[in-house]
Amino acid sequence: MKTDFSTRLLFIRILFILAGAAILLQIVHLQTSASASDLRKLGELYSYKRELVYPERGYIYDRYGRLLAGNEQVYEVGVNLSEMRGQNNAQSIASVVSTVLDMDYNEVYGNLTNPKNPEAVYVVLKNYVSLEKGNRLKSIQNEYEKYIAEMGSAKSQSAPPNLRGLELAPHLQRSYPENNLASNILGFYTRNNEAVMGIESKYNDLLEGSPVEVVVSIDPNQIEEIPTIPSGASLILTIDREIQAEMENIIDRAVKSSGSISGTLLVYDPETGEFLAMASNPRMNPNEYWDYLDMKHFNRSVDYPFEPGSVFKVLTMAAALDNGTVQPDTPFVDTGVIEVGGLKIYNWDRSAWGPQTMLGCMQHSLNVCLSWVALQVGADNFYSYLKAFGIGRRTNVDLAGESLWPLAVPGDGNWYESSLATNSFGQGLSTTPVQLVTAVGAIANDGVMMAPHVLLGFVENGKQYNTKPQVVGTPIKKETAQILTGMLTISLEEEASDALVEGYRVAGKTGTAEIAIPGKGYVTNMTNASFIGWGPSDDPKFVVYIWLEEPKTAPWGSVVAAPVFSQVVEKLVVLMDIPPDDVRLGLRAQ
Amino acid sequence: MAQGFIQAYRQAPWRIQIQRIGSILLLMVVAALVAGVYLSISAQSSAIGVEIQVLENNRENMQREIANLKNQIGVLTSAVEMEKRAKEMGFEKVTTYDMEYMLVPGYPGRQTAMLAPFSGTEAANRQVSNPGFTTSLWDWLARGVNYLSEQTDEVLP
Numbered sequence: 001m002k003t004d005f006s007t008r009l010l011f012i013r014i015l016f017i018l019a020g021a022a023i024l025l026q027i028v029h030l031q032t033s034a035s036a037s038d039l040r041k042l043g044e045l046y047s048y049k050r051e052l053v054y055p056e057r058g059y060i061y062d063r064y065g066r067l068l069a070g071n072e073q074v075y076e077v078g079v080n081l082s083e084m085r086g087q088n089n090a091q092s093i094a095s096v097v098s099t100v101l102d103m104d105y106n107e108v109y110g111n112l113t114n115p116k117n118p119e120a121v122y123v124v125l126k127n128y129v130s131l132e133k134g135n136r137l138k139s140i141q142n143e144y145e146k147y148i149a150e151m152g153s154a155k156s157q158s159a160p161p162n163l164r165g166l167e168l169a170p171h172l173q174r175s176y177p178e179n180n181l182a183s184n185i186l187g188f189y190t191r192n193n194e195a196v197m198g199i200e201s202k203y204n205d206l207l208e209g210s211p212v213e214v215v216v217s218i219d220p221n222q223i224e225e226i227p228t229i230p231s232g233a234s235l236i237l238t239i240d241r242e243i244q245a246e247m248e249n250i251i252d253r254a255v256k257s258s259g260s261i262s263g264t265l266l267v268y269d270p271e272t273g274e275f276l277a278m279a280s281n282p283r284m285n286p287n288e289y290w291d292y293l294d295m296k297h298f299n300r301s302v303d304y305p306f307e308p309g310s311v312f313k314v315l316t317m318a319a320a321l322d323n324g325t326v327q328p329d330t331p332f333v334d335t336g337v338i339e340v341g342g343l344k345i346y347n348w349d350r351s352a353w354g355p356q357t358m359l360g361c362m363q364h365s366l367n368v369c370l371s372w373v374a375l376q377v378g379a380d381n382f383y384s385y386l387k388a389f390g391i392g393r394r395t396n397v398d399l400a401g402e403s404l405w406p407l408a409v410p411g412d413g414n415w416y417e418s419s420l421a422t423n424s425f426g427q428g429l430s431t432t433p434v435q436l437v438t439a440v441g442a443i444a445n446d447g448v449m450m451a452p453h454v455l456l457g458f459v460e461n462g463k464q465y466n467t468k469p470q471v472v473g474t475p476i477k478k479e480t481a482q483i484l485t486g487m488l489t490i491s492l493e494e495e496a497s498d499a500l501v502e503g504y505r506v507a508g509k510t511g512t513a514e515i516a517i518p519g520k521g522y523v524t525n526m527t528n529a530s531f532i533g534w535g536p537s538d539d540p541k542f543v544v545y546i547w548l549e550e551p552k553t554a555p556w557g558s559v560v561a562a563p564v565f566s567q568v569v570e571k572l573v574v575l576m577d578i579p580p581d582d583v584r585l586g587l588r589a590q
Numbered sequence: 591m592a593q594g595f596i597q598a599y600r601q602a603p604w605r606i607q608i609q610r611i612g613s614i615l616l617l618m619v620v621a622a623l624v625a626g627v628y629l630s631i632s633a634q635s636s637a638i639g640v641e642i643q644v645l646e647n648n649r650e651n652m653q654r655e656i657a658n659l660k661n662q663i664g665v666l667t668s669a670v671e672m673e674k675r676a677k678e679m680g681f682e683k684v685t686t687y688d689m690e691y692m693l694v695p696g697y698p699g700r701q702t703a704m705l706a707p708f709s710g711t712e713a714a715n716r717q718v719s720n721p722g723f724t725t726s727l728w729d730w731l732a733r734g735v736n737y738l739s740e741q742t743d744e745v746l747p
Contacts (some may be wrong), residue, residue, distance in 0.1 A: 056657060065703030067664030073659040131658065172657055177664030219639075226646055236703050245669040456702060463709040503686065574684055577699065579691040585691045 004249075005097065007055060029342055040241075046217050055209035056172060058232035060186060060199060062277075063456050069200070069286075075134035075168045077101065078124045079112055083164030092144075092161045100136050101126050120165075121156025128191060130349050134168050139531055141166060147430065157452055165366050178502065180285040182244050183298040185237070185278050185454060187400060188286035196289070197298045199235060199454065201400035206233040206458060231461035238274035238453065243267055246571045247279035250564060251546075255281045256562045258529075259552030264300045264433050268543040269439035272469040273450030275490040276542070300547075302397060305405035305430035309513025310348075310365045310557070311545075312426025312436075313530045314488065315450045317362060318372055319385035322480040325376045328487050329357045337495070338368045341417025345371045348512065363491035365510060374424035382420060383409045389439035390474035390491040397434050397452045405430035426513055427522075435508060437545045439475075440532050446478040489537040499562040501569040503580030506516035507540075508565060510557035515550065531561035536581055 030036060060069035075098065108125060115123045120184055129137075141163040145519055175188040187198025195204035211234035211452060216226065248264045255263040267277040278301050284292035290564035297304045320326045336352030338345045347353065347367050353360070361369035374382050386392065392407025408415040422428035431439075434452055440448035449472050456465035488507035493498055499508050511530035515520040529551050534543040544565055551560045572578070580586065601609075665671065725733075 056653065059660070059674040061703055061705065062623050063702045064700070065662065065705060066667065070661040073654045073658040131665040170651070170654055172654055175661050176659055177666075177669045179670075181669060234705065236705065241669055245673075410618060460708045462706050465709045552674060573686050574689065579689070580686065583691050587691065590693055 003117055003268045016053070023363060032225065037367075044364065047153075047219055048217050048222040050213055051216055052211050052213050053226065053229050054211045055358050056191065056230045057174060058209065058235040058458075060207075061183075061234065061236045062239050062244070062381075063237060063274075063302070064240065065236070066241045067177055068182060068237065068239075068241070069174065069176050069189075069227070071168055071172040071489050073131050074127075074173045075129040075137075076124060076127045076133070077129050077137065077168055078122055078167050078307050080165045080167055081115065082110070082165075083124060084112065087162060087164045089164060093163055093166050096137065096140055096163060097125055097166070100133055100140070101129060128237075129168075130172055137166070138168060147320045150554070152288055157484065174286075175284045178241070178315060179285050181241065181248065182201050182239055182245065183286045184280040184283045184301070185239060185275075185399065186286060187298070188284075188289040190289065197400050199237065199399065203233075203235055203455070203458075204399050207329060208232050213429075230461055233458045235455060236457045236459070236464075236466075238269075238272075239278070239458045240275065242283040242590060243572065244277040244573050246575065247283070247568065248283075250571070251279045251281050254421065254546070254564045257553070258548050260548040260550055262297070262300060262549040264545075264547040264549075265568065266301055266433055266437050266545045267568070268437045268441055268452070268545070270444035270450065270540055270543050271436070273441070273452045274456065275452065275454050278454070284586030298401060299399065300549075301433045302399050302402045303432070305403050305432050306528055306547075306549075307429065307513045307516070308426040308431050308436055309511035309528060309530060310367075310425055311440075311530050311572065312429075312431075312439075312508050313362060313365065313370050314440055314443065314484070314532065315386065315389055315391070316377075316382070316424045317358065317487070318476050318480060318484050319382055319542070320358075320373045321483055322385070322476040323377050323381055326358050326373060328359050329484060331363060331370050331371060332358070333370050334361075334366055338369060338371050340371055340375065340421035343416075343417075343418035343421065345418075345421050357493060359487050362509065363495050365425075370422035370424045374420050379420050380568070382424070383407070385475060388425075388473055389442065390435060390472070391429070391431060391439060395432075395434050395438050395452050398455050399434075399437075402434070403432060403434075418489075418495055422441050426511060429547055432499070433547055435544055436532065437543055438472075440534070440545075441543050442473075443481045444474050444543050445481070445536040447474050447476045447481040447567070449473045449475055454532045471552040485534070485537055485540070488533075496561050497558065499531060499565040501535075501566050502575070504535055504573060505533070505537040505579075505581055506533050506535030506565075508562075509539050510562055512555060525555060527555040527557075529557040529559075529561045531553065531557050531565045534563050535570075536584070538585075541576060542569075542572055546574070 010122065057071055059067060059071075062068055079093060084093060090109060090112040094105055094112055097103060098105040098108045105127065107319050111123055111125060143436040144162045145464055151160065167340065173191065176183070176186065177190075178257070178343075183198075183199055187196055187199050187200035187202075189195050195201045195207070200207065209230060212227065214226050225319055232261050247267060247459045251263040251265040254260070254265075263279075265277070265279040266275065268275055278299070278300065280299055282295070284295060284298075302364075317326075320330075333355050334347070334353040336347055336350065345367055348365060353366055353369075356364070356369060358369075358373070361373070377385075387405060392405075394404050396400050396402070408419060438449060438452045441452075451470040453467065455467055457464055459465075485507045488509055489505050492506065492508055497508070497510075499506065499510075509532055510526070511532070512528070513528040514524060515526040515528060516522050528547060528549055530545070530547040532543070532545045534540045546561045546564045546568070548560050548564075554560050573580075578584070
C-alpha cells in the first residue's frame, strides 16, 4: 500500500518536473528562436500605440487683439457596428441621425446595414457636425438611456429603442468668426489640413506648430503622462478690424454703384509699412471655402498685376524732380500730341492744353507732358528710379501668392523706344496694388520706402515677438518727396477734386488705364479706374489706394474712384484719431 | 554519555513536524504578504494609470472647450455683431464733424495688442514682493555694515 502510494507520488513529481521543464524549454525557445524579434514586435503592438498628436492651430488676431481666425469644436458622428448589431437598433439610429443632421434616412440606414466595407466595425456617418447638433444627438441618446433605465433592463424587453453604438468624437476645426471680413488677407485652412493663400499659407509653419509622435501604453501599469504639446504660434496682424470692416463696406458700395467687375482698397501706414486694411471685392467666406474654389483672383492686391495708368505719373514726376530735370514751375507747352519711337501719344481727351507748368501737367493728368518729362529724364535714369521704387520686383509682402510682372528696360527684347513714353503714364507696364502703394508710400514718408507687411507680431511659447519696421530703400530725397506732396495737394485743391475732405489737406492722383485685349489692343471703354492719395499732407499717416476694375457708369478714375477716396478718408480720420488740420496744428502748438 | 545527552535533548518527532509545518506556513504567509503587497501596489498603479488617462482626456476636452469658447467670444464680438448691438442700443457712428479733440499729456495713444510678455523683457520673472521678505539676516547685516562704512568714509577728512 505504502509502495503504491510512493510510486504514484513519484510519478506525479516526475510529471510536474517534466511539465515545468517543458515550459522552461518553450520560454527559452521563444526567447532565442529566429522569430523571437518578430514575436516581440507583435507583443509590443498590443502593449503600446503610437499617436501623432497635432497641436492646436494658432489663432490670428487683428492689431488690437480681436480674433480673426480661431478653432471651434465639432463632432465626427459614427456608429460602432458590432454594438449596433447587438442592439438591433439600426432603424432608431438612422431615424434620429437623419432627422437631426438633415440627412437622407435611406442613405444612413443603408450605410449602417450594408457598409461599403463589409468587414468594417465602425462607419462615419457625418463629420464636422456643429456643436449644437452634436449636443442635440447626445441629449437624445441620454433621454433614451434614461427611458430604458426607468423601464428596467434593456435586455429584458424584446428591442427597446436606443441609440447604443452611436458615437460622437469631438475635434477642432478652423473657424473664422468674422466670416468674410479680411478673408482675402487671411486665406483659409481646409478640412484636409491644407493652408491655402494669405496669412494661413504664408505662416503655416508658425501656425501649425510641431506635431509630436507619442507612445501611449495600453497597459495601465505603464501609463505615463502624455507630454504637453505647445499649440501653434498665434499671429497678430497689422490690420485694424474696424478700418477693414469700413473699407470693405465702402468698396462693396463702390463696386455696386459703378458696376465694376472688382474693387480693391488698401490703407497703408507709410511710416511703418503696415497695412491697416486690404479690402477686396469679391471676397469669400472662409468658413465655406468650398463654395469659392472657382475664384480667379483670391487677393487682387498681390496676385493681379495690371497696368496702373495715370497714378503712375506720381513716380515719373518724383524721378524728374529728384533728378533735377524739372521743377514744379517748369514750363511746358502742350500741343496735344508727342511722337516717341514712331508712336504718337495723345492726352486722355485728345486735346491740346497749351502752356502748362509741371503742377498743371499733374493736375490735368497730361500724357504728352509726362512723356516729355520721361524723355528729359532719360531712359537709364527713369528706369533706375523705377527699380529704386521696387517696380519690376516682388515686394515680398508676407502674403501668399504675390505675382510679378517683369519690368522691360532698354536692351530687353520687349522694350521699345516708345515704351519710355507709355511707361511714364502707367501704360505698357504692370504693377500690383501692393507694389504701387509701397512705392508711393516712399513719397508720403519723406523718400524712405518701408517693407510692406501684415504681420505685427506673434506669440509663441508664452512670449510675444513683435516685428520691426524695415527700410528697403530711399528712392528719392526728402525734399523731393515734400515738394511732390505739396504739388499733388495743390493740384487736388485747384481741380476741386471729389477726393477732397473738408478740414484735411490731402495729396493724390487719379488714374484711368485702358485695358489691352489680346487681338484688339487697348479698348477705350474698358478701363481700370483708380486713385492713390495720402494725408494729412504735412504729416502723412496713411496712403490709400482704390482700384475699380472695368467700371460701367464712367470710365474715369476722377469720377468713380476719387469720391471713394473722400469717403475713405472721412472714416479713417475718425478711426485713426486724426484731428482736422487746424485742430491738430493748434494742439501741436500748445 | 554523549549518546545519552543527545537522547535527552532530541526533539520529539511531533515537534519537528510542527516546526516544519510552521516553517512552511511562515513561508506561505510571507509569500502571501509579498503577493498581497504586490497586488495592492499593482492595483493602485493601475488605478492611477487609468486616472491619468481620464485626466488627460479631461485636459483635451477642456482645451477644446477653451478653444470653442474663445471662438464664441470672437463671434459674439465680431464687427457685424458689435455694430448691430450698438445700433440696437441707440448708438450712431460718429463723423469727423461730431468730434472734439483735446490734448492729454502723457497719453501715448491706442496701443497694439500685447497678448503675452514681450520676448527679451523680464516682466514675467520680475519680483513683485518686497525684497525685505526675501533678504536673509546675513544679507541685511552685510548691507548695514556696508552702509555704515560708506557713511564713515564720507565724514573722514
